[in-house]
Amino acid sequence: MDALSCALLPGSCTLCGSPLPQLSSVPICAVCWTEFPLQTGDACARCGDTLDIPASASTPASASLCRMCRLAPPPFVRAVSYGLYQDRMKAAIHAFKYDRLHGAARPLGQMLAQAIAQLAGEAPAEMLVVPVPLHRSKYADRGFNQARALAEQALGFLRKSHPEWRLTLASSTLMRLRATESQAGLTTRQRRLNVRGAFTVSDREAVRLRHILLVDDILTTGATARAASQVLAQAGAASVWVATLARARRLSGHRSRPVGKAEEDPRLSNHAHSAELEHSIDFSSHGQPPFFARG
């Protein structure tokens, strides 16, 4: 870091406001870094969403899948995340993306590397790492693609921690065909419609029979990960895996209840439930099969 950037840095933590004891390339204090929210409890074996009902030895294997994944298996094998998209994690990602806190790429990339490391021993050792692309208009506004920046940093860490892995960054493989509305504030169904047809594979030969690790900063409803994975699968990818820095909990409290119980859940608004169900059925009716490696 040069003297100029030191001089420009604020003297207090971007996230909590406490004074920083020393100049650093990232104005986030040591305490905040330790208080990023992690996901706890049992998670869906496919999408990684938190299960409300703990999986146990006595429950069938299907019980370790959330309701959404049981009704409409995603086109990726498994999605992993480092932490939850809330509190300090959310603030740090916002500062990174919108306030251009570029120095955060390295520590956040290290967290992404830890998420990817959860796939060790399960995912293939040789994968193409594909960051979820921005549309060129959004890229022009933001000046960088946060998914690519995080992937580059994560790969640097993984080369040291997992030298057996051969991960190759392929950041121009997937393209965003149109600028999608911001996903914030949209329902699950709106998000899915928003990203439908949004992606294409620029070079199908580069993807064919390859194992893909799709990388993004956040996973919210999974609509983006599903849409992007689907075009990669259609282009002939052997398998698609997903890693994000953070995940948001989908719809509060009900999405992993067993089929049949959800309808009786008094916490559940009819609107939210029907939107989710419609989403699920819609995926099923589009003939999206459970994703299995081909070739």
Ligand SMILES: [Zn+2]
């Ligand atoms: Zn702080």
Ligand SMILES: [Zn+2]
């Ligand atoms: Zn799931």
